[in-house]
Amino acid sequence: MRQTWLIYRKEMLGMTRSYQLLWVPVVIMLLVVMQPITSYYLPDILAASGSMPEELLAGFPIPGSAEVMVSVLGQYSSFGVLIFVIAGMQVVAGERYGGTAALVLVRPVSSASFICAKWAGQMTLMLISFVTSYAAAWYYTVLLLGPVSWREGLIAGGLYILWLTFAISLTVLFSTLLRGSVAAVISLLLIAGISLGHSLAPSWFAWSPARLLMIAAAAIPGSPLDSVLFPTITTLLLCLACLVAAIWSLRRQGIPDLRGD
């Protein structure tokens, strides 16, 4: 337990010193806050560009707050996932292939401590980024476009946190198994595959974490909630399975030499 805490603290210190703890939240915040702002100012922007006819501009619809919140959530499942996966792809692979893992894992540190601390570090980064950016997007949406229901907004946010947790667990697993960039590509492909599968054949993928996204997007406008229980449980189990697999394989594959063997 003490080891886990030590490695976690080292992770956080590393993220602070490399400014990751700053740029990831800032980039994500910019991405999502742009949604309510551009939606609100789009007619003005178009008018300023001068090539739009007056009549068209007058009838230009400004989307409702619920619609904008749904598009905010959409940013997390596209660019958000991309950023978290890329930020986390070196989390274990970097230490394994960079040679520092040899100095850490030769000590009495359990694989579970190592992987859990790494995962917790990435989760902290994700939670900080998500909470700050979601709050900011919510604030601008309410300010510019009208109120968002507390209950639905929070439920949708929670479901997205769960989905991002899944993405991070998957990245930690592949970062343990493969080299950093390959890990990122495979994680992204798998995540995209699950989302795509769910949108093509929802009934087959009703169990999958991607279902959470659909439920969240449907919840915001206030339509009755689907059964959240089933996909939530499978997502949590999948996260756990990813971590267990990462812990199991960490020492089993051997720690590569710096010269690379």
Added chain:
Amino acid sequence: MTFLHVDMLTKSFGSTTPVKGISFELERGSCTALLGPNGAGKTTTMRMIAGLIAPSAGRISFQGQHHSNGEYRSLIGYLPQHPAFYGWMTGQEFVMYAACLSGMSRKDARRRTTFVLEQVGLAEAAKRRIAGYSGGMKQRLGLAQALVHRPPLLLLDEPVSALDPIGRREVINLLQSLLTETTILFSTHVLPDAEEVCDRIMMMRDGEIVENGELQVLADKYRRPQLIIQVERNNAANEWLQSLRSRPFIQDAQFQGSTAQLTVNNMEEARRIILDEVSSRDIPLLSFQSGTTSLEEMFMKVVTA
């Protein structure tokens, strides 16, 4: 008393087998040098003992305890050949982190960190980021993190190869001062260093141990009387030098320019005959030195045999 026992240790990667069933024991408080040419399997052996890669076959036990239960980890201090660190940490933070991971209390870790950084000569650089360290400083930091938790067994993979002569001297002295309390296994191809610190040597070739024993015993076994003769560069002298090759008292001869290195059977006879000829033929002799073959020649003999 046996501290580390290695029995039929084997490692294969696909079709290659860098370590082929080696067995040896290390006594508590002994210092053993693992010698061998590049690719002999030294690093692989070290990494298996350190628990970083799993052996394909064979067993390793510490103080009679089997290797696989993981408790041995606190007994080991390991310095890899190319130690890597987090560049954004300071030297002091890294050693502190390593000490705490090995289970030392914060207070104890802090005191030991200051002490070992002083010991390896990094006291002044302790508060600087590792990214700005030179190669030699990283090697010293690697040594500091291996020593910080007072491990009873030190595994050092090429600890001095990356250091300049001064740094090498310091590290050798440091290792000598540790000898009473610590069992040391270090790999090197710098033979004089091995000679200076170690009481035992183990030579590996192609994944097998070809010689293992007390340094003195091995040295006696391989030591041969030797003559080194240097003459001025001219044809007549060179011809004479080359002709020494076929004398009955010469066992082995090597020539480098106008210098001959002769391994002889009978020193008295060789010295008398050669010096006679030098004066009778008026050979322009530059130097004449008699001694015994060095550890390096023994190394060459064993690993190329």
